[in-house]
Amino acid sequence: MTQATRVLVVDDSASTREVLERNLRSEGHDVTTCSDVRTALGVLARGKIDLVVTDLRMPGADGMELVRHVRDNHRETGVIMVTGFATVGGAVSAMREGVDDYLPKPFSDDELRAAVSSCLDKVRLRRDIEPAGTVEPPRGLIGWSEPMQHVYSLIARASAVRVPVLITGESGTGKELVARAIHYQVPNEPGPFLAVNCAAIPEALIESELFGHAKGAFTGATGTREGFFVAADGGTLFLDEVAELAPAAQAKLLRVLQEKVVQPVGSDKTRATNVRIVAATNRDLELMARDGDFREDLFFRLHVLPIQIPPLRERGEDVVRLFRHFLAQAAEHSSIPTPRVTDAALRAMQRYSWPGNVRELQNVVQRLLVFADAGVIDSVDLPSVMRYTSPVSRQVAGVAVGDPVSLKELEGAHIRAVLASVDGNKTKAASILGIDRKSLRSKLA
Ligand SMILES: Nc1ncnc2c1ncn2[C@@H]1O[C@H](COP(=O)(O)OP(=O)(O)OP(=O)(O)O)[C@@H](O)[C@H]1O
Ligand SMILES: [Mg+2]
Structure with missing residues (x-):
């Protein structure tokens, strides 16, 4: 305008x-x-x-x-x-x-x-009109599938307009990568990119970490602290796992978004900030807001520009592109020639549902490089869970592969693959599998 x-x-x-x-x-x-x-x-x-x-x-x-x-x-x-x-x-x-x-x-x-x-x-x-034609992936992102092209055009929009962005997507889909892409696409962004994992900071400290504190604000506050909002001024603050933010911090964040000022803990002074907020979560924040598990007014302020990252299983050919990319990268890193990949292996990869998304794919590549002999990766080298497909997915894919397996074997293999994809984090694995931690533990036992 x-x-x-x-x-x-x-x-x-x-x-x-x-x-x-x-x-x-x-x-x-x-x-x-x-x-x-x-x-x-x-x-x-x-x-x-x-x-x-x-x-x-x-x-x-x-x-x-x-x-x-x-x-x-x-x-x-x-x-x-x-x-x-x-x-x-x-x-x-x-x-x-x-x-x-x-x-x-x-x-x-x-x-x-x-x-x-x-x-x-x-x-x-x-x-802002949707850019026409194919959109180049921003730096660091691999993939040309249609759902990802849509993500790229949203990244371009988000970097052109400083409104709050809410990135959602399953674990390992690339939420943090997208947040960085938004920031680094701005040619002369004056401020830094700062990432805060809201789930990793203890509830008692989160407000002072985000908004800063005055000297003597609480026991142990021996000096003043500026907080992430002030430190990120002019740049981007990435609020990862925003759904885990404690209620008091949610209230303060709302105020920052409403009035564009921060008030450090224990201070009566406010300070103007100009920070681009990019929040991310793998939970359904809208549902949480409706159920009263997250402030609904804050939800509305955060999801001005929503970006939903599709799971890997919906990205078609991108699975193969990402696989080849990570394989070449890992091979170069280990100074070995890039192994050849058989068509059967590629087909198995495309049929697999990738519960851990891109991160799981990266882990699979790492393991393959260690175990694949003779410079060839075939379907037998893949983790067992990737070689088995359920009758339903066989029907969908229109193929019959692998030997029949029992439900128990399939379940066990699937649980192990999911766990591996999240580096053994049981909380994450349980949430991907849609069961609670207790059931996961008993299944593992
Ligand atoms: N499109 C992509 N191209 C290349 N690498 C990708 C892509 N998407 C994700 N990755 C890689 O996959 C890994 C997981 O990505 P990232 O950490 O951004 O996911 P996330 O959605 O934040 O996961 P979580 O929910 O566990 O926090 C990273 O190593 C990232 O570099
Ligand atoms: Mg992340």
């Missing part, structure tokens, strides 16, 4: 209209005001509006009706809802209806400015 942004303000209170208009004008926006929804619909019908700032309760039609109209007819237009009847529940249901942001009255000039600026980022995001 190089020209002035066109903003429509809808509020029945003349004084609120005036405050909004003055503030938005001073930011260089082109502002139209109306006192009711019916007049607003007329303005929307007459010309392009980039952003609607509307009250919720007004005589006649209420703000939600206007929101629904905008969502149905002007998909790209941003919507900020202003209301005196703010409750978290109200904010969340408004966001479910497609409100981009929510501003409780009374709001400060800074809060208004922050809300408008992140809302306009979203508008820009919606207007």
